[in-house]
Amino acid sequence: MKKTVLTGIKPTGRIHLGNYIGAIKPALELAQIENPVYFVADYHGLTKVQDAEQMKELSYGIAATWLALGLDPSKSIFYRQSDVPEIFELSWILACFSSKGLMNRAHAYKAIVDQNREAGREQDDGVNMGLFTYPILMASDILLFQSDLVPVGKDQIQHVEIARDLAETFNRQFGETFKLPEYVVEEESAVLPGLDGRKMSKSYNNTIPIFEEPDKLRKLINRIKTDSTEPDEAKDPDESIVFALYREFASEDEINAMRERYETGIGWGEAKRELFDVMNDVLEEPRRKYKYYIENLDEIDRILAEGAGKARAKVRPLLTDVKRKIGIYV
Known part of the structure; x- marks a missing residue:
């Protein structure tokens, strides 16, 4: 039942x-x-x-x-x-x-x-x-x-x-x-995690609104806190805010591939671009529907x-x- x-x-x-x-x-x-x-x-x-x-x-x-x-x-x-x-x-x-x-x-x-x-x-x-x-x-x-x-x-x-x-x-x-x-x-x-690494919460002003327009979404993603490792240095995906968000929107194959890139070396700028692309792709249609309902x-x-x-x-x-x-x- x-x-x-x-x-x-x-x-x-x-x-x-x-x-x-x-x-x-x-x-x-x-x-x-x-x-x-x-x-x-x-x-x-x-x-x-x-x-x-x-x-x-x-x-x-x-x-x-x-x-x-x-x-x-x-x-x-x-x-x-x-x-x-x-x-x-x-x-x-x-x-x-x-x-x-x-x-x-x-x-x-x-x-x-x-x-x-x-x-x-x-x-x-x-x-x-x-x-x-x-x-x-x-x-x-x-x-x-x-x-x-x-x-x-x-x-x-x-x-x-x-x-x-x-x-x-x-x-x-x-x-x-x-x-x-x-x-x-x-x-x-x-x-x-939010933009600053603490729990994502309105009270911390560290949130990413889910229906943010693409340009603003990109800017918010670029504000995500990262460490000082160089682009070619290995990074622990399980300690990364960027990866934590990425895995919520990517497919299983994409997650596995991105994990490997972290472990072999990826620049934070590139990682954030990948996060934006997958998030924007998943949220594009819901964003359109949201606008429709708010107008009706x-x-x-x-x-x-x-x-x-x-x-x-x-x-x-x-x-x-x-x-x-x-x-x-x-």
């Missing part, structure tokens, strides 16, 4: 290669053999983006990205999170079975607390309740669809574990109700509305079962 695979992306910035490699690409690959569920996580984005026009623009950008990269709405469930109210109803129910201590241990919250303490600020400075309870809403996203697999980056593993904890707590008290989800991490690309927002609205209808039809029976079990008459 096919498994349900769920993936959501927050509209908090332009989609970059880290988002693509860490979540979108593995989710689309799994969709070829499993039952895919995709969503635009706009209410998750509200913890950071609280400007109406920005939220609208970024949400459409996420939807257009999925569609441009190969999401097929006819073979999947694709919706906007805010269009499925059942998610938020379950989120409140799960919140009532979640300890504050569990939320205190969430990585995102702990990171802000640590930063505030180091800066001498009150520990919850800048923390809204949406951010604090973010893992509960994510658990609702996952559990309501009875998700089997959740493709995530390494920094998101804890959220899937929290969803499992909440599912187990509910199941122990009310009987088997929720499936226990498993996370899926592409180990080789679990932490994609009514098409996105139609697709998301149809997806929301399918999503609500799928999740209502489980939510009804949950409400009956907790004594809420439905």
Whole structure:
């Protein structure tokens, strides 16, 4: 029996290669053999983006990205999170079975607390309740669809574990109700390096936007940090940011050939040119599709509305079962 695979992306910035490699690409690959569920996580984005026009623009950008990269709405469930109210109803129910201590241990919250303490600020400075309870809403996203697999980056593993904890707590008290989800991490690309060698992240300003125009894409690739080895000196491909990005877009034969060139000597300028060529070739058609959808927002609205209808039809029976079990008459 096919498994349900769920993936959501927050509209908090332009989609970059880290988002693509860490979540979108593995989710689309799994969709070829499993039952895919995709969503635009706009209410998750509200913890950071609280400007109406920005939220609208970024949400459409996420939807257009999925569609441009190969999401097929006819073979999947694709919706906007805010269009499925059942998610938020379950989120409140799960919140009532979640300890504050569990939320205190969430990585995102702990990171802000640590930063505030180091800066001498009150520990919850800048923390809204949406951010604090973010893992509960994510658990609702996952559990309501009875998700089997959740493709995530390494920094998101804890959220899937929290969803499992909440599912187990509910199941122990009310009987088997929720499936226990498993996370899926592409180990080789679990932490994609950015231009400066650190994890690719908007907060580090070291990202490569996935639909960047060719001229700008070339300039960004030329900024990638490299070492001081001479062109004819052997280089370790497994320590190279350029090679790490190259292998995400090249074929197996191309990867093997490029590895050999690294080990026998290749100049960084040439390696970056090869990276640009393979990336630009792979992204040329998705870039064109992305522009089409951004220029035809009514098409996105139609697709998301149809997806929301399918999503609500799928999740209502489980939510009804949950409400009956907790004594809420439905």
